[in-house]
Amino acid sequence: MLNVKLPGLDMKNPVMPASGCFSFGKEYGDFFDLNLLGAIAIKSATKEARFGNPTPRVAETTAGMLNAIGLQNPGVEHILDHELKDLEGIDTPILANIAGKQVDDYVYTAEKMSQSPRVNALELNISCPNVKEGGITFGTVPEIAAHLTEKVKAVSDVPVYVKLSPNVSDIVGMAKAVEEAGADGLSMINTLMGMRINLKTQKPILANKAGGLSGPAIKPVAIRMIYEVSQNVNIPIIGMGGIQDADDVIEFFLAGASAVAVGTANFVDPFCCPNIIKELPEKLKQMNVDHIDELRGRSWGRC
Amino acid sequence: MINEKMLITKNTCIAPKIYELTVQGDLVDLIREPGQFVHIKVSDGTLPLLRRPISIASINRNTKELTLIYRVDGVGTKTLSLRSQGDRLEILGPLGHGFPLDVINQGETAVLVGGGIGVPPLYELSKSLSKKGIKVIHVLGFRTLEDTFYQKQFEELGKTVIVTDDGSSKFKGTVIDALQLLNLNYQVMYACGPTPMLAALENGYSDKPLYLSLEERMGCAVGACMACVCHTVDEDDEKGYRKVCSDGPVFKSGEVKLSC
Numbered sequence: 001m002l003n004v005k006l007p008g009l010d011m012k013n014p015v016m017p018a019s020g021c022f023s024f025g026k027e028y029g030d031f032f033d034l035n036l037l038g039a040i041a042i043k044s045a046t047k048e049a050r051f052g053n054p055t056p057r058v059a060e061t062t063a064g065m066l067n068a069i070g071l072q073n074p075g076v077e078h079i080l081d082h083e084l085k086d087l088e089g090i091d092t093p094i095l096a097n098i099a100g101k102q103v104d105d106y107v108y109t110a111e112k113m114s115q116s117p118r119v120n121a122l123e124l125n126i127s128c129p130n131v132k133e134g135g136i137t138f139g140t141v142p143e144i145a146a147h148l149t150e151k152v153k154a155v156s157d158v159p160v161y162v163k164l165s166p167n168v169s170d171i172v173g174m175a176k177a178v179e180e181a182g183a184d185g186l187s188m189i190n191t192l193m194g195m196r197i198n199l200k201t202q203k204p205i206l207a208n209k210a211g212g213l214s215g216p217a218i219k220p221v222a223i224r225m226i227y228e229v230s231q232n233v234n235i236p237i238i239g240m241g242g243i244q245d246a247d248d249v250i251e252f253f254l255a256g257a258s259a260v261a262v263g264t265a266n267f268v269d270p271f272c273c274p275n276i277i278k279e280l281p282e283k284l285k286q287m288n289v290d291h292i293d294e295l296r297g298r299s300w301g302r303c
Numbered sequence: 304m305i306n307e308k309m310l311i312t313k314n315t316c317i318a319p320k321i322y323e324l325t326v327q328g329d330l331v332d333l334i335r336e337p338g339q340f341v342h343i344k345v346s347d348g349t350l351p352l353l354r355r356p357i358s359i360a361s362i363n364r365n366t367k368e369l370t371l372i373y374r375v376d377g378v379g380t381k382t383l384s385l386r387s388q389g390d391r392l393e394i395l396g397p398l399g400h401g402f403p404l405d406v407i408n409q410g411e412t413a414v415l416v417g418g419g420i421g422v423p424p425l426y427e428l429s430k431s432l433s434k435k436g437i438k439v440i441h442v443l444g445f446r447t448l449e450d451t452f453y454q455k456q457f458e459e460l461g462k463t464v465i466v467t468d469d470g471s472s473k474f475k476g477t478v479i480d481a482l483q484l485l486n487l488n489y490q491v492m493y494a495c496g497p498t499p500m501l502a503a504l505e506n507g508y509s510d511k512p513l514y515l516s517l518e519e520r521m522g523c524a525v526g527a528c529m530a531c532v533c534h535t536v537d538e539d540d541e542k543g544y545r546k547v548c549s550d551g552p553v554f555k556s557g558e559v560k561l562s563c
Contacts, residue, residue: 023527063349
């Protein structure tokens with residue numbers, strides 16, 4: 001009753017940890033069997049290794065957190081040779097997130113990554129708010145996002161998902177632009193730009209000043225955007241933004257998501273993903289639903 | 304490491320804003336070395352959302368209890384201070400790598416330097432060193448005499464010099480001033496406290512083995528979120544960084560760059 005099939009991702013359940021919130025899986029593999037997960041979205045890979053931003057890189061907010069990690073990762077080659085090798089023992093599909101400063105970086109990383117037998121699909125990060133070049137600029141102008149999607153699609157051996165930024169005025173326009181450019185699916189939403197100021201120092205808490213807001217605080221924004229986009233595109237959506245429990249997963253399906261990703265909640269409870277997967281069948285039974293797919297888009301109808 | 308709902312057996316104020324929290328459970332059996340920490344969900348809801356990392360001040364394996372000493376400084380620690388005896392607290396741990404005990408031999412002397420809320424993990428360290436037959440000297444800095452805690456407990460284990468910013472203890476100044484004056488003969492130094500204090504120790508006392516426990520804002524505390532990283536001093540290091548939560552929080556002086 002939980003299995004879902006998305007382009008490149010044949011998932012035994014619709015729950016995956018979100019990119020950037022699960023590293024490359026090893027740390028959480030100490031807590032539970034990674035085969036329990038529907039898929040794993042691994043941390044962003046870039047062409048070169050990146051250290052990321054100075055600390056502090058995280059700040060807590062009401063029901064959420066700000067982060068400005070800055071895409072720290074060991075570079076695509078290292079990830080292929082080490083981090084992905086470590087995941088060979090498990091059969092959970094891998095959604096490999098990629099990022100870059102310019103189009104060529106994305107194309108280089110996408111080509112390399114998509115050739116790995118361990119990678120089932122790519123997730124284009126065009127919405128990272130924490131890097132000076134690239135990142136979010138690709139995610140705010142539909143023509144630029146579409147151009148990048150086309151270029152990456154041309155070199156990728158696996159389906160390509162585009163991770164959308166909520167920091168735009170017309171999310172539907174953006175979604176349609178990347179769909180037309182050939183995207184096989186969408187991930188939404190990435191973090192919302194935010195800031196916190198320390199009352200003692202009277203300066204921003206994050207060294208990067210601004211950061212991306214995640215956690216339960218952004219869930220209504222994600223739900224609204226998925227509700228609107230899912231009714232205007234024909235490609236599946238991996239929904240994310242503040243998911244903490246099975247009820248949240250159901251709400252994302254009702255809004256129009258075809259699978260979900262859990263981000264910040266992993267930090268609160270390392271067992272969050274397996275717990276949600278365990279709770280879902282009972283919730284569906286209570287709703288008289290045989291398969292979770294039946295819930296998708298149920299909120300769309302008029303009252 | 305496990306995530307356990309531990310029983311609160313004590314949560315009391317022992318100095319202005321300073322609380323001593325004792326919890327009981329199986330997690331205690333897993334603690335390997337002094338200087339490790341736990342990650343606490345201080346409330347069941349989303350206020351606050353994230354856990355709070357707090358170092359372990361002492362353990363009692365017989366009663367399966369561990370003691371944490373924390374300062375009420377924000378919404379997380381404020382909420383924690385309101386939890387009462389008999390409640391259960393969700394605690395993840397033990398986490399990180401603590402102070403090494405095998406770098407010093409029986410009969411030798413260790414100097415333990417602490418500043419403010421950096422003092423607590425030194426207590427379990429001092430107990431462990433004493434048990435090994437190592438002579439311990441404590442140099443502990445606080446703002447005022449009123450802010451001091453655990454003075455008696457430390458004195459029971461070895462010579463203890465309390466330093467205060469305002470001179471309300473016998474010794475006025477910083478722990479660095481005190482160390483210069485005392486000119487101690489020792490083999491290994493261990494320290495935990497504010498980063499400027501650790502940097503000053505690194506500057507003046509790296510000629511002998513020196514181990515520093517760092518503090519950093521954390522997200523996951525298990526090495527996944529990359530919030531608490533610091534650069535290595537060695538620029539040719541393969542990774543170029545260390546995670547305070549899972550590679551530390553204790554590092555040998557000279558391994559990582561201190562940011563202050």
